[in-house]
Amino acid sequence: xxxxxxxxxxxxxxxxxxxxxxxxxxxxxxxxxxxxxxxxxxxxxxxxxxxxxxxxxxxxxxxxxxxxxxxxxxxxxxxxxxxxxxxxxxxxxxxxxxxxxxxxxxxxxxxxxxxxxxxxxxxxxxxxxxxxxxxxxxxxxxxxxxxxxxxxxxxxxxxxxxxxxxxxxxxxxxxxxxxxxxxxxxxxxxxxxxxxxxxxxxxxxxxxxxxxxxxxxxxxxxxxxxxxxxxxxxxxxxxxxxxxxxxxxxxxxxxxxxxxxxxxxxxxxxxxxxxxxxxxxxxxxxxxxxxxxxxxxxxxxxxxxxxxxxxxxxxxxxxxxxxxxxxxxxxxxxxxxxxxxxxxxxxxxxxxxxxxxxxxxxxxxxxxxxxxxxxxxxxxxxxxxxxxxxxxxxxxxxxxxxxxxxxxxxxxxxxxxxxxxxxxxx
Numbered sequence: 001x002x003x004x005x006x007x008x009x010x011x012x013x014x015x016x017x018x019x020x021x022x023x024x025x026x027x028x029x030x031x032x033x034x035x036x037x038x039x040x041x042x043x044x045x046x047x048x049x050x051x052x053x054x055x056x057x058x059x060x061x062x063x064x065x066x067x068x069x070x071x072x073x074x075x076x077x078x079x080x081x082x083x084x085x086x087x088x089x090x091x092x093x094x095x096x097x098x099x100x101x102x103x104x105x106x107x108x109x110x111x112x113x114x115x116x117x118x119x120x121x122x123x124x125x126x127x128x129x130x131x132x133x134x135x136x137x138x139x140x141x142x143x144x145x146x147x148x149x150x151x152x153x154x155x156x157x158x159x160x161x162x163x164x165x166x167x168x169x170x171x172x173x174x175x176x177x178x179x180x181x182x183x184x185x186x187x188x189x190x191x192x193x194x195x196x197x198x199x200x201x202x203x204x205x206x207x208x209x210x211x212x213x214x215x216x217x218x219x220x221x222x223x224x225x226x227x228x229x230x231x232x233x234x235x236x237x238x239x240x241x242x243x244x245x246x247x248x249x250x251x252x253x254x255x256x257x258x259x260x261x262x263x264x265x266x267x268x269x270x271x272x273x274x275x276x277x278x279x280x281x282x283x284x285x286x287x288x289x290x291x292x293x294x295x296x297x298x299x300x301x302x303x304x305x306x307x308x309x310x311x312x313x314x315x316x317x318x319x320x321x322x323x324x325x326x327x328x329x330x331x332x333x334x335x336x337x338x339x340x341x342x343x344x345x346x347x348x349x350x351x352x353x354x355x356x357x358x359x360x361x362x363x364x365x366x367x368x369x370x371x372x373x374x375x376x377x378x379x380x381x382x383x384x385x386x387x388x389x390x391x392x393x394x395x396x397x398x399x400x401x402x403x404x405x406x407x408x409x410x411x412x413x414x415x416x417x418x419x420x421x422x423x424x425x426x
Contacts, residue, residue, distance in 0.1 A: 097138045160347065284339055312353060
């Protein structure tokens with residue numbers, strides 16, 4: 001952490017200087033901006049809690065998880081193709097990031113418009129669904145852009161460090177936000193919280209805008225219009241559904257279904273069945289984020305001399321027990337311990353799968369490959385929560401948790417019986 005602190009000091013002291021090492025400059029900004037982004041990240045972990053406090057039902061929470069995923073699944077690939085063909089794709093990426101964060105800031109105005117009613121809860125759900133539009137523009141493009149900013153040999157370290165910083169900030173934000181929400185009357189507490197998160201996140205936007213983007217390794221074709229250059233970028237190669245790509249997408253789809261099936265039910269289970277306070281919910285979020293911090297340092301160290309395939313097969317063994325543990329041992333202290341342990345494994349799975357997807361393509365095709373990966377995840381995120389709610393209503397939430405664990409086990413097993421051969425690509 002001393003290295004990060006030193007980088008922050010140097011950057012703040014000399015913001016106008018660009019180091020001769022462009023990669024170092026970009027890494028410095030990527031580490032610092034995630035500090036600001038993590039504050040809003042901690043705030044929006046209370047999205048479901050906000051909706052439930054306003055009167056949202058289990059069906060509303062399911063829609064809050066599933067409909068944005070449907071929109072992303074439908075438009076992820078088309079928007080990725082659009083962004084990939086823009087020479088000035090950074091403009092689209094960065095402006096969509098601003099629109100996304102502004103949208104979360106505007107959530108603070110919902111109680112002013114509709115009061116603390118179920119109508120407000122529906123408005124929150126609809127608004128978050130609409131925020132998925134700028135999200136899909138940003139996500140695919142920025143993931144591909146990161147692969148260009150960070151060499152393949154440094155990605156595991158840089159990605160894990162960014163996630164660790166993000167999670168550490170979310171830990172602090174979740175704890176403080178949980179206490180804040182219990183201290184200030186509803187809905188003023190949430191209104192101030194979302195407004196604060198938006199303002200802090202603007203620091204991240206400013207830093208991201210100062211990244212030095214390398215020239216693209218694509219064929220550039222300039223189209224002339226009224227004597228002015230209107231550049232467009234066309235890839236010289238196409239993304240192909242190879243065997244490793246197909247296996248990674250299929251295995252990930254099954255595994256992610258196990259994650260999303262139970263995801264929207266935890267908030268309902270904690271509030272309606274366990275009668276948890278906002279303070280405990282904030283503590284639970286913080287404990288999970290602290291586990292992510294530890295997990296990122298753990299897997300970054302383990303993957304220094306080992307392949308992503310090796311890491312994926314092992315990390316994925318640690319993520320199946322949380323839903324079944326909550327179902328069988330529904331006690332506050334036990335849930336906190338289980339949440340810490342499961343989040344030691346999640347960073348390894350995410351780091352390895354994203355790194356494997358980034359290796360299957362070049363700069364010209366990576367945006368499309370990442371859109372395929374995100375589309376599979378979003379399809380799971382759309383279907384699984386709806387199935388989870390149906391199971392919870394018919395058989396109980398605990399049964400839904402058991403089925404979620406089973407799907408995670410099946411997904412993990414597929415990575416053993418249908419292994420993904422690691423590519424040597426960029």
